[in-house]
Amino acid sequence: MFMVYEACFRGDPGSHVPNYSAKVHFPLNIKGGLCAAVRGTYLCCMSGWDAYLALLRKEILLEWRQRYALGGILLYVCSMVFVVYVAAVRIQPPVWNVLYWLIMLFASINAVVKSFVQESGNRRLYYYQLADPAMVILAKVTYNTLLLLLIGSLALFTFGVVAGNPVKDVRLFALTMILGSIGFSIAFTFIAAIASGANNSATLMAILSFPVVLPMLLTLVRLSAISLRLMQDTAYWRDVLNLLAIDTILITLTFVLFPYVWRD
Amino acid sequence: MWWKISAVVLLLLVFLFGLLVPLYPGLTHAAPDTVAPGASFVLQIQGYNTFFTRAEAPVRVWLVHEGRHVLASGSVQAVDEVTLEARFEVPATMPVPASSLPLDLVVDDRLHGAMFLPNAVRVQSLSGETVAAADSLWRLAEVRDLHRNEDFRFTHIPINYESIRNLYFHVPMWMVMFVLFLLSMWHSVVHLRTSDAIADARAAGYAEVGLLFGMLGLVTGMLWANYTWGAPWSNDIKQLMTAAALLVYLAYFILRASFDEPEKSARIAAVYNIFAFASLVPLIYIVPRIFSSLHPGGEGNPVFNREDLNVNMRLVFYPAVLGWTLLGLWIARLRIRLSILNEQLMDR
Amino acid sequence: MKFFSRRLFLTIVLFHQLYLPEVRAQGSGDFMRETGKIGVVVGVILLIFLGLILYLVRLDRKLTKLEQQINDQHERTH
Numbered sequence: 001m002f003m004v005y006e007a008c009f010r011g012d013p014g015s016h017v018p019n020y021s022a023k024v025h026f027p028l029n030i031k032g033g034l035c036a037a038v039r040g041t042y043l044c045c046m047s048g049w050d051a052y053l054a055l056l057r058k059e060i061l062l063e064w065r066q067r068y069a070l071g072g073i074l075l076y077v078c079s080m081v082f083v084v085y086v087a088a089v090r091i092q093p094p095v096w097n098v099l100y101w102l103i104m105l106f107a108s109i110n111a112v113v114k115s116f117v118q119e120s121g122n123r124r125l126y127y128y129q130l131a132d133p134a135m136v137i138l139a140k141v142t143y144n145t146l147l148l149l150l151i152g153s154l155a156l157f158t159f160g161v162v163a164g165n166p167v168k169d170v171r172l173f174a175l176t177m178i179l180g181s182i183g184f185s186i187a188f189t190f191i192a193a194i195a196s197g198a199n200n201s202a203t204l205m206a207i208l209s210f211p212v213v214l215p216m217l218l219t220l221v222r223l224s225a226i227s228l229r230l231m232q233d234t235a236y237w238r239d240v241l242n243l244l245a246i247d248t249i250l251i252t253l254t255f256v257l258f259p260y261v262w263r264d
Numbered sequence: 265m266w267w268k269i270s271a272v273v274l275l276l277l278v279f280l281f282g283l284l285v286p287l288y289p290g291l292t293h294a295a296p297d298t299v300a301p302g303a304s305f306v307l308q309i310q311g312y313n314t315f316f317t318r319a320e321a322p323v324r325v326w327l328v329h330e331g332r333h334v335l336a337s338g339s340v341q342a343v344d345e346v347t348l349e350a351r352f353e354v355p356a357t358m359p360v361p362a363s364s365l366p367l368d369l370v371v372d373d374r375l376h377g378a379m380f381l382p383n384a385v386r387v388q389s390l391s392g393e394t395v396a397a398a399d400s401l402w403r404l405a406e407v408r409d410l411h412r413n414e415d416f417r418f419t420h421i422p423i424n425y426e427s428i429r430n431l432y433f434h435v436p437m438w439m440v441m442f443v444l445f446l447l448s449m450w451h452s453v454v455h456l457r458t459s460d461a462i463a464d465a466r467a468a469g470y471a472e473v474g475l476l477f478g479m480l481g482l483v484t485g486m487l488w489a490n491y492t493w494g495a496p497w498s499n500d501i502k503q504l505m506t507a508a509a510l511l512v513y514l515a516y517f518i519l520r521a522s523f524d525e526p527e528k529s530a531r532i533a534a535v536y537n538i539f540a541f542a543s544l545v546p547l548i549y550i551v552p553r554i555f556s557s558l559h560p561g562g563e564g565n566p567v568f569n570r571e572d573l574n575v576n577m578r579l580v581f582y583p584a585v586l587g588w589t590l591l592g593l594w595i596a597r598l599r600i601r602l603s604i605l606n607e608q609l610m611d612r
Numbered sequence: 613m614k615f616f617s618r619r620l621f622l623t624i625v626l627f628h629q630l631y632l633p634e635v636r637a638q639g640s641g642d643f644m645r646e647t648g649k650i651g652v653v654v655g656v657i658l659l660i661f662l663g664l665i666l667y668l669v670r671l672d673r674k675l676t677k678l679e680q681q682i683n684d685q686h687e688r689t690h
Contacts, residue, residue, distance in 0.1 A: 190539065194532050198522040207518060211511035212540065214504070215547040246547065253542050257535050260456050283653070312648060426650040433656050473667075480663045484656040491652045595667070602674055609681055 055139035059115070063143075073111045073147075077103065077155050085162040093166040093228050100159055101221050104180065105213070107151045112144050112188035113205050116196040137258040141189050141251070148181035172227035172236070179243045180220045186250045187213050193261050219243050268594050274587030281580045282432040288413055289314040290420030291381035294369055298386045302356035307337075307385065309348040309371065312425060316342035319373045325350040326407050327367040327385055333359035335367070336405035354387060359399035364388050370407055377413030381422070419574050423492050430488050431581060436588035437481030438506070442545070443589055444474030444596055445513070449541040452534035462604060464530040467537060468520065469600035475513045477592055482506055505548045512540045 063070050080103045085091070091099065156165070156177070167173045191209040195201050219239050226236050292310045299305050309325070316323075325337035325348070337350035348371065358365055369384035421428050448470035455463035485503065486496040497503065519536055523529035 187543075191536075194536055194539075195519065195522075197528065197532070198519065199524070200522050204519065204522055208515045208536065211508045211515060212543060214508040214511075215544075218501075218504075246543075249543055249546060253539050257539055260531065260535050279657075287648075424649065426648040427652040429650075429653045430656050433653070433660060437660070476663065476667050480660050483663070484659050487655050487659060488652055491649055595664070595671075598671055602671060602678070605678055606674075609678060609685075612685070 052135040052139055055136060056142055059139060059143040060146075063115075063147075069114055070147075073107060073114065073151065074154055076110060077107045077151055078158050080106065081155060081158040081162060091163040094225070094230055096159070096163060096166055097221060097225050097228055097230065100155060101180075101217060101224065103155050103159070104148075104152055105184070105210075105217065107155065108148050108181075108184045108188055109206050109209065111147050111151060112185065112192050113202050115140065115144060115147075116189075116192040133259045133262040134255050136262065137189065137193065137254055140193075141185050141254070144185035144189050145181050148185050149178065152177045152181055166228050168229045169227040173224055175240065176220055176223040176227060179223075179240065179247065180216075183216045183220075183243060183247050183250065184213060186247060186254055187216070190250070190254045190258065193258060216243065216246050219246075267590055271587055271590030271594060274583050275591060278432050278580060278584040278587055282429050282584065285576070285580070286417050287313050287426065287428070288415075288417045288420045289376045289379060290422070291369060291371060291379050291384075292422070292425075294381060294384040297384065298388050299352075299354055300390050301354055301358060301387055304351070304353045307350045307352055307369075308343075309350065309369065309381075311346045311348065311371075311379070312420065314348075314376060314379075315345050316348050317345055318375065320375050323348070323371065323373045325372075326370045326405065327352060328370055328407055329359060329365055329367050329402070331407070333399055333402035334405045334407055335402065355398075355401035357398040357401065358387065358389075359397060359402040361397045370410075372407075372410050374411050375413075376411075378410035379420075416576050418577050427488060427492060428577075430484070431577060432584040434481060434484045434488055435581075436585045437477050437484065439585050440589050440592035441474050441478040441481060441509075444470045444477065444592055445509075445541055445545070447596075448474060449538055452537040455530060455534045456538075459527070459531075461526075461530065461607065464534065465603045465607060466600050467534060468517075469603055470596050471513055471516055471537065473592060473596040473599055475510060475517075476595075478506065478510045478513070482510065502548075509544050509548055512544055516540060 084099050084103070088095065156167075159165075188205070188209050191212065192205050195204045195208055198204050219242055222231075223236060223239050223243070225231050226233050226239075290312050291314075292312050294307055294309045296305060296307070307325075307327075319342060323340045323342070325340050327335040327337075335352055335354065337352055340348065340350045342348055365387040366383045367385045367387060369381040370378065371381075372378045418428060448467045451463045451467040451470065454460065455467060482503070485506075489498060489500075489503075490496040493500075516533060516536055520529055520533045523532060
């Protein structure tokens with residue numbers, strides 16, 4: 001369990017003079033790292049898991065402090081569900097399947113885009129000096145995965161309320177949702193990182209990411225169709241492995257390529 | 265320079281051979297296609313590229329069920345070059361208990377070789393109920409000593425017939441697209457490591473021409489599918505995946521256009537290029553295997569498998585791929601030279 | 613321009629069967645079977661040829677514009 005202190009260190013890690021100009025919490029134990037000068041405040045870079053957990057905690061805290069943004073996304077999900085319900089009052093299981101994943105897709109894009117757009121350039125420079133880019137992106141991906149899981153559960157719940165819950169194999173559906181959240185999160189986070197500096201960033205992110213997630217989406221729809229008993233397939237583990245393989249490819253690519261994006 | 269000439273020469277040869285080499289003789293359909301047990305009927309067989317009047321006796325015709333139960337034809341007569349008439353006596357009993365029995369047609373002759381028509385005739389009991397099984401009458405004949413046609417001809421595939429030649433025109437488009445996208449990714453990697461603007465121009469140029477060949481491939485595929493699969497777009501997984509690939513590269517160009525500073529645009533676009541290629545291309549080849557392997561059947565596998573490509577066809581196919589690739593590289597280099605000149609002019 | 617004419621061509625090619633009475637909707641009617649569907653191969657080759665030619669024309673136009681720009685620059689500095 002980390003002890004969180006609102007502090008940063010001047011000069012060498014040996015001294016513990018607190019400086020309250022930092023608005024972010026850091027864990028106390030720094031496992032060796034470089035010190036960099038950022039705008040007159042001396043901070044120590046963190047390495048490894050400390051950085052990761054700190055960044056993750058930062059994302060969650062930031063989100064909690066600006067709850068309206070999170071609430072906006074959740075409201076978006078609920079509104080989409082209601083719109084769909086009003087448009088097609090009786091939803092048969094095959095349609096339910098497709099609609100659920102479409103709602104997930106659009107909500108995910110919005111959620112991930114928002115998390116990149118709200119960061120300003122100065123703060124990014126700050127993080128760039130501090131932590132390994134791999135940890136930055138991993139923290140963002142993890143945070144987005146959790147967010148998408150939340151969105152997925154909410155969508156499932158709301159959809160269940162208005163249109164019934166045809167899920168028969170709950171374990172498989174939960175697995176599908178987890179894999180889907182991970183996959184969407186990786187793809188959208190990376191694309192958002194790429195396109196956040198562009199002119200039309202929100203639309204651009206959607207355009208860039210939809211073709212990339214298309215194969216993943218097809219597999220997800222297929223798996224959830226199996227869990228809804230729309231089709232019988234005892235060899236669905238092949239699909240699960242396929243999704244895991246896609247996720248692995250994507251996360252490897254993200255780790256390799258993100259440092260180049262992070263440079264500015 | 266030599267490779268441009270060889271591209272043209274290869275393609276000329278491919279056009280000549282690809283269009284002029286005839287297909288093997290084969291069967292197109294047979295009538296009547298449903299008979300009752302115990303019936304005696306004359307089967308009219310239509311062939312394509314056949315020359316039945318010049319066929320060498322004996323012309324043997326069999327109706328086969330699952331390779332084991334064989335009905336041999338009593339008398340075979342050639343009506344004209346493409347029509348053959350064979351008389352059959354169907355036993356009153358079925359070899360296996362069934363109300364409906366599909367039979368494959370086999371015609372063999374020394375000049376034609378062995379020709380097949382799967383599911384040509386169906387033995388259907390009139391009442392619709394299962395007929396007793398007694399297979400003694402079905403085991404009197406045997407399909408053996410089939411001849412092979414040794415001419416230099418192309419495979420005869422039902423429904424496709426001559427359009428099998430598209431193998432030399434439609435399929436290489438995808439190979440060229442793949443090669444060009446691979447080169448584009450390679451130059452993106454070079455650009456990321458060295459920040460060389462020429463590498464970036466090359467990446468964009470290869471991507472553009474790759475996109476061109478991809479679109480040509482998709483459009484020609486739709487034309488071919490329209491006449492063989494029945495509709496230009498049949499939601500086939502390979503069609504979907506390649507359309508997704510094209511969308512990705514279209515998005516690449518939009519990405520390039522949406523940044524204000526050229527260096528940032530080039531770098532971000534290079535990252536997206538690598539991401540898109542490395543994530544999409546394996547998916548194009550992995551996902552169709554999942555879906556087509558779980559949905560076996562005629563429309564599941566749009567690419568001809570190894571058995572359909574006989575040696576003669578491969579002899580023309582590999583040069584075709586090489587020729588089209590060289591042509592694609594030529595066009596891509598033209599495009600790249602153009603964009604480099606453009607940039608040099610802008611700099612001045 | 614390129615995309616428009618290709619789409620137009622494609623529409624004509626894919627839907628011409630609708631106004632040819634002897635060819636049924638599936639395209640595997642007697643007309644096609646008689647010719648052994650060599651028409652499809654011809655169509656494919658024509659499409660590829662057309663696509664490549666249109667692209668080369670586009671490149672040619674860009675080159676011409678570039679040459680004009682160079683000439684203008686040349687004239688302005690001399």
